[in-house]
Amino acid sequence: MDILNILLSESFWAASLRIATPLIFGVLGALLCERAGVLNLGIEGIFVVGAMCGWLAVWLGAGLWGGVLVAALAGAFFGLLHAILTVPLGLSQHVSGLGITLFATSVSYFSYRTALPNVSSPPRIEPFQPLDFPVLADLPFFGTVLFQQTALTWLALFMVVAVWYVMNRTALGIAIQAVGDNPDSVEAQGLSVFALRIGAVTAGSSLMALGGAFLTMSAFDAFFFGMVNGRGWVCIALVIFASWRPGKALLGALLFGAFDALQVRLQTQMGAAVPGQVFLMAPYILSIVALVIAARSADYPRALLTPWFKGQR
Amino acid sequence: AEKVKVAAIYTLPVEQQWISRIHKALNAASDRGDIDYTFSENVANTDYERVMREYAEQGSHLIVGEVFGLERAARKVANDYPNTAFLMGSSFGPVAPNFSVFDNWIHEPSYLSGMVAGAATNSNVIGMVGGYAIPEVNRLMHAFMAGALETNPEVKFIVNFIDSWYDPPKAKESAFAMMDAGADIMYAERFGVSDAAVERGVKAIGNVIDTSGDYPGTIMASALWHMEATIDKAVANVAKGNFEAADYGQYSFMAYGGGSLVLDESLVPAEVVAKVKEREAEIMDGLFRVNVNDERPVSDN
Amino acid sequence: MSNIVLSLNGLSKKFGSVVANADVSLTLERGEVLALLGENGAGKTTLMNMLFGHYLPDSGTIDVADANGQLCPLQLGHPLAALSAGIGMVHQHFTLAENINALDNITLGAEPLLAVRRSTRLARSKIDRIIEKSGLKAPLSTPVGRLSVGERQRVEILKALYRDANILVLDEPTAVLTPQEADTLFENIKAMTKDGISVIFISHKLHEVLAFSDRIAVLRHGVKVGEMATSQADEKAIARMMVGAESPKVERTKIATGDPVLQLKNISVAGRSKRDSLEFVSLEVHAHEILGIAGISGNGQGALAQVVSGLMTLSEGTIQVGGKEITKPAPQAMISAGVGRIPEDRHREGIIGAMTVAENMVIERLEDSDIQSRGLLRPDAIEAYARILEHSYDVRGPGVTAAARLLSGGNIQKLILARVFERAPKVILASQPTRGLDMGAAAEVGRRLLEARERGAGVLLISEDLDEILGLADRIMIIRDGQLVETKSHDREAIGLMMAGEAA
Amino acid sequence: MFEFGIPVLSAFVSLALAAIPLLLAGANPIAAYGQMIKGVFGSVFAISEMLTRATPLIFTGLAAALAFRAKLWNIGAEGQLYLGAMAAVAVGVGAFDVAGFILIPLIIVFGAAAGAAGMAAPTFLKARFGADEVVTTLLLNFIILIFVQMMLEGPLQDPMGLGWPQSAPVLDQGMLPRLMDRMRVHSGLIIALIAALVAQFMLARSVWGFQLRAVGENAVAARHAGIKVKRSLYSVAIISGGLAGLAGVSEVAGLKGYLTADLSPGFGYTGIVVAMLAGLSPIGVVVAAIFIASVFVGADSMSRAMGVSSFLADLVVSMSLLCVLIGGFIAKYRIIRADKGNTTS
Ligand SMILES: Nc1ncnc2c1ncn2[C@@H]1O[C@H](COP(=O)(O)OP(=O)(O)OP(=O)(O)O)[C@@H](O)[C@H]1O
Numbered sequence A: 001m002d003i004l005n006i007l008l009s010e011s012f013w014a015a016s017l018r019i020a021t022p023l024i025f026g027v028l029g030a031l032l033c034e035r036a037g038v039l040n041l042g043i044e045g046i047f048v049v050g051a052m053c054g055w056l057a058v059w060l061g062a063g064l065w066g067g068v069l070v071a072a073l074a075g076a077f078f079g080l081l082h083a084i085l086t087v088p089l090g091l092s093q094h095v096s097g098l099g100i101t102l103f104a105t106s107v108s109y110f111s112y113r114t115a116l117p118n119v120s121s122p123p124r125i126e127p128f129q130p131l132d133f134p135v136l137a138d139l140p141f142f143g144t145v146l147f148q149q150t151a152l153t154w155l156a157l158f159m160v161v162a163v164w165y166v167m168n169r170t171a172l173g174i175a176i177q178a179v180g181d182n183p184d185s186v187e188a189q190g191l192s193v194f195a196l197r198i199g200a201v202t203a204g205s206s207l208m209a210l211g212g213a214f215l216t217m218s219a220f221d222a223f224f225f226g227m228v229n230g231r232g233w234v235c236i237a238l239v240i241f242a243s244w245r246p247g248k249a250l251l252g253a254l255l256f257g258a259f260d261a262l263q264v265r266l267q268t269q270m271g272a273a274v275p276g277q278v279f280l281m282a283p284y285i286l287s288i289v290a291l292v293i294a295a296r297s298a299d300y301p302r303a304l305l306t307p308w309f310k311g312q313r
Numbered sequence B: 001a002e003k004v005k006v007a008a009i010y011t012l013p014v015e016q017q018w019i020s021r022i023h024k025a026l027n028a029a030s031d032r033g034d035i036d037y038t039f040s041e042n043v044a045n046t047d048y049e050r051v052m053r054e055y056a057e058q059g060s061h062l063i064v065g066e067v068f069g070l071e072r073a074a075r076k077v078a079n080d081y082p083n084t085a086f087l088m089g090s091s092f093g094p095v096a097p098n099f100s101v102f103d104n105w106i107h108e109p110s111y112l113s114g115m116v117a118g119a120a121t122n123s124n125v126i127g128m129v130g131g132y133a134i135p136e137v138n139r140l141m142h143a144f145m146a147g148a149l150e151t152n153p154e155v156k157f158i159v160n161f162i163d164s165w166y167d168p169p170k171a172k173e174s175a176f177a178m179m180d181a182g183a184d185i186m187y188a189e190r191f192g193v194s195d196a197a198v199e200r201g202v203k204a205i206g207n208v209i210d211t212s213g214d215y216p217g218t219i220m221a222s223a224l225w226h227m228e229a230t231i232d233k234a235v236a237n238v239a240k241g242n243f244e245a246a247d248y249g250q251y252s253f254m255a256y257g258g259g260s261l262v263l264d265e266s267l268v269p270a271e272v273v274a275k276v277k278e279r280e281a282e283i284m285d286g287l288f289r290v291n292v293n294d295e296r297p298v299s300d301n
Numbered sequence C: 001m002s003n004i005v006l007s008l009n010g011l012s013k014k015f016g017s018v019v020a021n022a023d024v025s026l027t028l029e030r031g032e033v034l035a036l037l038g039e040n041g042a043g044k045t046t047l048m049n050m051l052f053g054h055y056l057p058d059s060g061t062i063d064v065a066d067a068n069g070q071l072c073p074l075q076l077g078h079p080l081a082a083l084s085a086g087i088g089m090v091h092q093h094f095t096l097a098e099n100i101n102a103l104d105n106i107t108l109g110a111e112p113l114l115a116v117r118r119s120t121r122l123a124r125s126k127i128d129r130i131i132e133k134s135g136l137k138a139p140l141s142t143p144v145g146r147l148s149v150g151e152r153q154r155v156e157i158l159k160a161l162y163r164d165a166n167i168l169v170l171d172e173p174t175a176v177l178t179p180q181e182a183d184t185l186f187e188n189i190k191a192m193t194k195d196g197i198s199v200i201f202i203s204h205k206l207h208e209v210l211a212f213s214d215r216i217a218v219l220r221h222g223v224k225v226g227e228m229a230t231s232q233a234d235e236k237a238i239a240r241m242m243v244g245a246e247s248p249k250v251e252r253t254k255i256a257t258g259d260p261v262l263q264l265k266n267i268s269v270a271g272r273s274k275r276d277s278l279e280f281v282s283l284e285v286h287a288h289e290i291l292g293i294a295g296i297s298g299n300g301q302g303a304l305a306q307v308v309s310g311l312m313t314l315s316e317g318t319i320q321v322g323g324k325e326i327t328k329p330a331p332q333a334m335i336s337a338g339v340g341r342i343p344e345d346r347h348r349e350g351i352i353g354a355m356t357v358a359e360n361m362v363i364e365r366l367e368d369s370d371i372q373s374r375g376l377l378r379p380d381a382i383e384a385y386a387r388i389l390e391h392s393y394d395v396r397g398p399g400v401t402a403a404a405r406l407l408s409g410g411n412i413q414k415l416i417l418a419r420v421f422e423r424a425p426k427v428i429l430a431s432q433p434t435r436g437l438d439m440g441a442a443a444e445v446g447r448r449l450l451e452a453r454e455r456g457a458g459v460l461l462i463s464e465d466l467d468e469i470l471g472l473a474d475r476i477m478i479i480r481d482g483q484l485v486e487t488k489s490h491d492r493e494a495i496g497l498m499m500a501g502e503a504a
Numbered sequence D: 001m002f003e004f005g006i007p008v009l010s011a012f013v014s015l016a017l018a019a020i021p022l023l024l025a026g027a028n029p030i031a032a033y034g035q036m037i038k039g040v041f042g043s044v045f046a047i048s049e050m051l052t053r054a055t056p057l058i059f060t061g062l063a064a065a066l067a068f069r070a071k072l073w074n075i076g077a078e079g080q081l082y083l084g085a086m087a088a089v090a091v092g093v094g095a096f097d098v099a100g101f102i103l104i105p106l107i108i109v110f111g112a113a114a115g116a117a118g119m120a121a122p123t124f125l126k127a128r129f130g131a132d133e134v135v136t137t138l139l140l141n142f143i144i145l146i147f148v149q150m151m152l153e154g155p156l157q158d159p160m161g162l163g164w165p166q167s168a169p170v171l172d173q174g175m176l177p178r179l180m181d182r183m184r185v186h187s188g189l190i191i192a193l194i195a196a197l198v199a200q201f202m203l204a205r206s207v208w209g210f211q212l213r214a215v216g217e218n219a220v221a222a223r224h225a226g227i228k229v230k231r232s233l234y235s236v237a238i239i240s241g242g243l244a245g246l247a248g249v250s251e252v253a254g255l256k257g258y259l260t261a262d263l264s265p266g267f268g269y270t271g272i273v274v275a276m277l278a279g280l281s282p283i284g285v286v287v288a289a290i291f292i293a294s295v296f297v298g299a300d301s302m303s304r305a306m307g308v309s310s311f312l313a314d315l316v317v318s319m320s321l322l323c324v325l326i327g328g329f330i331a332k333y334r335i336i337r338a339d340k341g342n343t344t345s
């Protein structure tokens, strides 16, 4: 089995999509925030919160979709906190974001441990199962790749379309794009800059939390400390790779997932011949290269990182 | 007599397999009323030494932990507190008068679990997912591989390390990749591997802890680690006032009850069970020695 | 039922210690065109921003006529309230999002945000109708970022018209339009007033005011100082009202010009748009001479200033200062060659607001040994130097150790003058040097420029204020579409026509 | 008055808020505060530990503060720290078996140079291609950390280390001397303090610092005034990266003696927080680093004494951070208002 064989195998693509799922949620979330002009470095912590809260809710007896909802709400809460600090208060988005990551992570860990002081192996829930599509699942290639994924992966794919639709086909999305480019343009049309930004950051953060929830409710069935493992940060890079477009966000996440899946497969074959880390590094290096290539044309939301206050010029 | 005050310092949360075994043994001793037990988990490497000293200053009698990343510093601390007993997971030796070491020497049951795996594979490919390629992991993998080769000289291994102690989704992906490459038995060194096995309907072999309850019908056998023998011995020595620097490693051997094999007899053919029992008895009697090999295992090609 | 559609009652607004508006009252009648005049900084935009809800007044109220013509109080501080009361505003500084197209900019906020579907068909046909009626053509489907300034200005106006405003506020709508475009715009506006729309417009172009308004109101230092019917107004009277006095005449003496000190030969630069490009521009400035560059804003003045400042890479041509070619134009190279630069945008290019007045005074002299030795600054020497400059250039403010941003616009300009003139430069580039300054400060700038000319410097004066050019320049060139033409005439009318691109 | 009062007030507010998790975990907050103070200031040992933890934070805080002054958003101090640490062990474990007074400067220079290179690269990508440095430095952190793991399983692995992914120990004479017997606080702290003083002085008094501030506050005007903006950016990138590299040197050659992949529990990221708390002032960085270190060490020790989860420490640190941030906002807001009242025209 060589690289070509891997690339042609269904299971590789299925794995890529699976690995990409939390990233899809995360990039879409980051995209929403940044489109509105707010960088959200709280993403890593919001992933943790989503992973913990979603899982905990299910463990306490809520249904799986109940857990998803709880995760989204928890993400929205921390997103709202970030939004309040950075939008009306206009604090540094970098610092507030890092603060939110630290806060969200430690709140999650502390509450998990306080709620479950005496576990020696992590309690498990019954996670999302691959959806059963009677006929479609037997299709040659797509059967495996697409139709044996869990509901959350489908939700992620749906969200790509939904976010694209909202951003490009609804007045709300246009307003979010406008507020990230020139807040005065929406103020002058009678819309509230604060409301749009706070709303976008809150909604984006709840999407990020779903990325975390996927980890504990679909990719796995228990919560572990440190299991988010940098996935949130990756999204911050991917959103630039994606030039803030949902379709390219999906592409970027899939590419990253594919690299990871390829890495695992190559490592199992080559063993220690090539240090596995070379493959682990590849997606990050690729992201930088993509960024350098795209930088010239990258149309940053012009108001990104710039707070706006009424009546100030 | 005064209860022995024991403090434990873990570099990872107590859910981690390895640590959970120490934690469990200490909790048991605490429940019996032998010790007062406190612990700190997830202590960063930089902070470890401070925590050791704090516990020492607070008058702990016995400090238990794992010093793999900070062998020197830990010995320095022990040297500064000669009246405190230290029992530390370590790859190196003890230091007089008060620094003892232990390690998860369960290569024996690992060998036995390998025998089960070797006999069970149809594809003759076994997948192994590890955390980091450190001696503690490598040694068990090699023992397992040796056991598998005994029952099935044809067997090939695929090995992968995920470079994390804690990333079940990643371990799961790694396991899937191995199954795609033909593995039909998985050696589950990390959380996540057994889940992949369940999803694909293949069998798995457990390590350190017994998870057969969580994955009924999937875990054929597990090599278990029991820290009770080690902890109880050390606590008793401290209580008696004759704690000495020693290598407690042997208390993880099967003969001391520190390691054991558990089998799901409904999943393992009777003749294999018999063969394994036979080896097990030989090990207990000291008639069979399992080789120790700390090198990083690599996939067969 | 009265004919009054809008009434501003005693509006006041302070920014810190700046009184932008003090107790301003104003009424507007149905179908009337009211021109709001005043110097830069007089508070015109502030007043309109309060009307539109961008700023919350410190005191005062606003009443707007409802559908029945009844005056009702307007909720202050909310653009949405103003919009729903039928007030539309064309902002002096465009409020357009560049990443979405004109259509979306126009409809933004006019449709329900939470609707799942959005139909642009109706909107488009409505806009097409407005375009047809008003003649304000703009591409609707191109991202605004790719539109020219004129097109953006039109989109900005379309935005207000789209909302069916019956009170239209236009804050300097013609600043970047060609004279023809401006005329069409005003003719259309005039036509709209027939339908009962009332208009307030702000402009610095007196001929527009005289030609198109019905009534004139004048602000000075935030206070309304007068109102009159346009039919009874003449330019002199308006000017006197605006500045409070006859403008002080600057005396210039005749001197023979010397050798060329600055020569641009066939310079071309490619900017991002026509606005900041130059095509084969040549000019010479001699010692003892002020060369004035006149032109309508956005015809390449910025690019020309940047070239002389050393901020642009030339795609063609050479620059010589004092006869020596500047091979690699860069700010540092220009400074050491003896070019003093007074930048157009003093807040953005001229000073570093967060640094002290003293630091800003020495920022171009960091190499000099009285400022630093071995890479370390000499704070005492710097402060002493700054105090001398503060005194001799009359920079008034909280002192040389205070942040420069705390100075007023006029004093910031004095700081820059001090920095430039103190080095006795051979060449002086003065780019819009009196923009936003009051009479006194403006006269001071003129005096300094003439003084430098007497001393033997050559001055390149770029200004959109024709009076300033006529008052100071020995020679005049006109910049249009990135090209320079010399004119022998010092006749206002003729030069104005040339600026507009019509043969004189 | 404002500059001092409000941060102190917000620190107290954050402590008051810490009562919530304490009560949730069933501990007595009053007793806990006592334990916390004891844990930081209760003994020479406690103070030494606090200073030990503050040391790398001063370095990374300075790295962030200087770069941010020039509006160069270096989020990569974590990676640069590891580069410095790798360089330190590369030269320190025996490549040059020379006397300490030569070896120690060698380690420092190589460590700083490695960190500097780690920041120069993204600055180049920014200056040359316009690639956003927030993202490139963030991504480089991951790349470098993976690279460290690779090195620790490869060329840098300790041959005597029984296969553990760790480097050989730095030679004894290459270790930065400890400041006190039996205490961990080491001369890395002295270097950090000197660095802070020098940075403060250079920012305020040197032409370099003048230009740096000018570029950061208004790059357009700085360029117009003849300041070489790119050169200024490169110079601060190199110094910022170098300081972050020194954090790695100090952790390896001052504290642990060898390199592992978990050398830093996020010192690079915390450094950003330290820098912002300090209002980007180098001396302020020292104060903020000591504040953060005190809160962490105090809360950590308290969690142990009170028997609550040790995750409490990070929680208290993050709460103090958010409180101080908001407090800073209030202070700034009041200063702006006071400012506006005092202008002349
Ligand atoms: N948001 C603000 N913050 C502080 N000061 C302001 C603000 N807006 C206006 N000012 C000040 O108020 C005064 C009036 O400004 P305004 O913009 O209303 O003048 P203007 O008459 O429109 O001038 P121009 O003809 O240049 O447009 C000026 O001194 C200005 O600096």
Ligand SMILES: Nc1ncnc2c1ncn2[C@@H]1O[C@H](COP(=O)(O)OP(=O)(O)OP(=O)(O)O)[C@@H](O)[C@H]1O
Pocket (backbone or CB within 6 Å): A313, C015, C016, C017, C018, C041, C405, C406, C407, C408, C409, C410, C411, C436, C437, C438, C441, D343, D344, D345
């Ligand atoms: N946007 C702003 N933010 C804060 N302060 C401002 C702002 N604009 C103006 N100021 C302050 O208001 C004061 C007056 O500024 P402004 O430029 O309007 O003065 P001015 O009356 O026009 O004086 P001059 O005649 O010298 O230009 C100054 O102290 C200035 O710092």
Ligand SMILES: [Mg+2]
Pocket (backbone or CB within 6 Å): C044, C045, C046, C092, C171
């Ligand atoms: Mg105005």
Ligand SMILES: [Mg+2]
Pocket (backbone or CB within 6 Å): C040, C041, C408, C409, C410, C436, C437, C438
């Ligand atoms: Mg002014």
